[in-house]
Amino acid sequence: MKKYLTLLVSPFFFACDSSTSKFSEEDGxxxxxxxxxxxxxxxxxxxxxxxxxxxxxxxxxxxxxxxxxxxxxxxxxxxxxxxxxxxxxANILATAAPSMQVKSGKGSFMLKAFDDYIVWTDKTDSSFTLDNADLVFAGYGVVAPEYNWNDYAGLDVKGKVVMVMVNDPGFWIGDSSLFKGKAMTYYGRWTYKFEEAARQGAKACLIIHNTAAASYPFSVQQNSFNTTRLKLDNRGKDIPNCDMIGWIPEHVANRLFVASGFDSTLLKKANQSGFKPVPLNLQLTTSMKVKASFNxxxxxxxxxxxxxxxxxxxxxxxxxxxxxxxxxxxxxxxxxxxxxxxxxxxxxxxxxxxxxxxxxxxxxxxxxxxxxxxxxxxxxxxxxxxxxxxxxxxxxxxxxxxxxxxxxxxxxxxxxxxxxxxxxxxxxxxxxxxxxxxxxxxxxxxxxxxxxxxxxxxxxxxxxxxxxxxxxxxxxxxxxxxxxxxxxxxxxxxxxxxxxxxxxxxxxxxxxxxxxxxxxxxxxxxxxxxxxxxxxxxxxxxxxxxxxx
CATH class of the missing domain: 3.40.630.10 (Zn peptidases)
Known part of the structure; x- marks a missing residue:
């Protein structure tokens, strides 16, 4: 839950209308x-x-x-x-490998788990691997017909890693003309991002963290790194899930953009209607071991x-x-x-x-x-x-x-x-x-x-x-x-x-x-x-x- 402060309130008495039985205002x-x-x-x-x-x-x-x-x-x-x-x-303990290799045409470098990213899974298999999986930037990762918005239009992400932004289109640049303006819709929630990536067939999904857009610091996500997570036991149900899901800080996402020949302006372009997803020509390699119990x-x-x-x-x-x-x-x-x-x-x-x-x-x-x-x-x-x-x-x-x-x-x-x-x-x-x-x-x-x-x-x-x-x-x-x-x-x-x-x-x-x-x-x-x-x-x-x- 996101936290708040206090409610006012003292007891009061509602005037009873024709559909309301009378009761004592002090009762209870x-x-x-x-x-x-x-x-x-x-x-x-x-x-x-x-x-x-x-x-x-x-x-x-x-x-x-x-x-x-x-x-x-x-x-x-x-x-x-x-x-x-x-x-x-299902009680799922996903233990991530300590690092992730990022390979580009100019060479490779390593990202450090916990500091540079966190990942987990909602699946209960014994292990998962990304082996030179292609990375694609898919804007906000939103498919919203009522807003005429589709960040996956014309893109096949099967077997790939998608990197998306948290919150709704427009938020990162303050454009209140998109979606519901400042007010987040369900399309902006991180849970939706993972759900949509899975529906699109992605192997993994990484959400770019921004404190204002997420409304909490990256440390909140770090607190749950390599710890057990719970999900409803959906065994036997046809519910799609990515093999890996997680978060990546904005400064690390910018590092990935630079390694692929782009820069942080992609984050701004993603707020434009008609934005097309961008293959980053980077390949990611890492692994995860999983233990699951059911109760x-x-x-x-x-x-x-x-x-x-x-x-x-x-x-x-x-x-x-x-x-x-x-x-x-x-x-x-x-x-x-x-x-x-x-x-x-x-x-x-x-x-x-x-x-x-x-x-x-x-x-x-x-x-x-x-x-x-x-x-x-x-x-x-x-x-x-x-x-x-x-x-x-x-x-x-x-x-x-x-x-x-x-x-x-x-x-x-x-x-x-x-x-x-x-x-x-x-x-x-x-x-x-x-x-x-x-x-x-x-x-x-x-x-x-x-x-x-x-x-x-x-x-x-x-x-x-x-x-x-x-x-x-x-x-x-x-x-x-x-x-x-x-x-x-x-x-x-x-x-x-x-x-x-x-x-x-x-x-x-x-x-x-x-x-x-x-x-x-x-x-x-x-x-x-x-x-x-x-x-x-x-x-x-x-x-x-x-x-x-």
Whole structure:
């Protein structure tokens, strides 16, 4: 998950329309407790939970803890008589050779693994080799008919290595006339780049890293070099994958351009409509050994059955996993505790369940609490649920996702990621304005946050999904404070061992306000008979309309 700051929010009361049953505005709100929330965060983010990586002892402890908390609250199992939805996955350890040979007509040179590139694989074979494989620069690696854009037009990349740019056409030169301008589409996501290269038959795909375009430094990718990665177990399914995939820093890509007789201006030319892929007349040689094991991780799921419309469900989600034990930092700390990301959201899910369970008037719709696995590995747990739903998609009212709660104080604003997507945005706007605050929107749309947490897998199925995160207008602080806090976390703590729980600085005040808001939005829907809708222009609207409730 990409990190954020705080949400404002105090309890409020929605005026009830003709489709809404009345309820007490205080019902459930007083149960939220900062001390209880912090207790759960402290446990989940402790070294004892080993960074909560799937397929480790940390997963066993985490899943057992969540099941026990849901059971103690008196929640019903969400999967028949079980609190677990098994998620079959492959655990892949790809160990790259220490170097890659680059051969040109003028000679050859070596690139050093980790420093100059990182590679891995989503396949489970025992080994892979690039043996003088031709390298092709394919611009952004995008095939988007609706934008009249095809970076692979007239190119056969079967058996070759494609090198592509991260983000959307136009971004690297600031041309807002292409695609959605500054806002990233799914075509800009690194996952799409690998998927498209595989569909084109490429043997390998290397994405050119740029910190602004990727929205995080190259070191984030280096943290996972030669470590195990998880994928859904797709054995027996016809899903294409490249033999090798990975990243290469921009300065190394420029070195490759020069070696092939070009220069960095190719990166600019790739932003022009009609750009044609460029064979670089370079050959790459390297290898990789692979060990794979197969097991099942667990989504943890509990519910409160609705009193009047039990077949209609509202799903709250948070991912319980983080990165486990990995490369030590300068202080020798190797436990990636993931306190903000996402012990906080997981603890919030428990508090959310406690609040709904405490209500004097039982929700009329079923409320589901889903703690998903392997978000950090590519939204795998939520992807599996979306393909294997335990509740019908056409009866799923909405998804509310929690990926990082506020460590600090209150804000006057709150941020909606995915402006103009669904009517859930209007629910939030009503809430904020009634409390004297205001709704703001994601200012870093180039980072593609709407495609980077578990709500996205629900949206792809047409289920309206709310992803709201931190405001920056802190009460009692100047306008620069919020931006400074966000910048500090992203640069120093995101996906680092330093994302740990600090009892002294984590007051819980802002997090409780976050949770009270998200609870109130869900409570409103729990007593409505109508379904929130996608707005005009949303790419998910048609999918919902095909499966109208």
């Amino acid at each position: 709100l007083s149960v939220f407790n900062a001390d209880t929330l912090k207790k759960h965060i402290a446990v989940l983010a402790s070294d004892d939970f080993m960074g909560r990586k799937p397929f480790t002892e940390g997963e066993t402890k985490t899943v057992n803890y969540l099941v026990e908390q849901f059971r103690q609250l008196g929640l019903e199992p969400g999967n028949g008589d079980s609190y677990i939805q098994s998620v079959p996955m 099942k991780s667990g989504n943890v799921i509990a519910k409160i059955t609705g009193s009047k419309r039990p077949d209609e469900v509202i799903i709250y989600t948070a991912h319980w996993d983080h990165l486990g034990i990995g490369r030590p930092n300068k202080d020798g700390d190797s436990v990636y505790n993931g306190a903000l990301d996402n012990a906080s959201g997981t603890a919030g899910l428990i508090e959310m369940a406690r609040a709904f369970k405490s209500m004097n008037k039982k929700p009329e719709r079923t409320i589901v609490f889903l703690a998903v696995t392997a978000e950090e590995q590519g939204l795998l747990g939520s992807a599996y649920y979306a393909e294997n739903p335990l509740f019908p998609v056409d009866k799923t009212v909405a998804n509310i996702n929690m990926d990082g709660l506020n460590r600090f104080g209150k804000t006057k604003d709150m941020v909606v990621v995915g402006q103009g997507q669904s009517e859930l945005e209007d629910y939030l706007n009503d809430a904020i304005t009634k409390k004297g605050g205001y709704l703001s929107f994601d200012q870093h749309t180039e980072a593609g946050y709407y495609y980077r947490s578990d709500h996205f897998n629900f949206a792809k199925k047409g289920i309206p999904a709310l992803f709201a995160n931190s405001g920056k207008d802190f009460v009692g602080k100047d306008s620069s404070y919020g931006k400074a806090m966000e910048k500090e976390f992203n640069e120093k703590h995101y996906h680092q061992p330093s994302d740990h729980y600090d009892e002294k600085s984590w007051t819980g005040e802002g997090a409780i306000n976050d949770l009270q808001l998200l609870f109130t939005v869900g409570r409103r829907m729990a007593f409505e008979s109508s379904f929130p809708k996608w707005k005009e222009g949303s790419e998910f609207k048609l999918t919902r309309e095909k499966n109208k409730p």
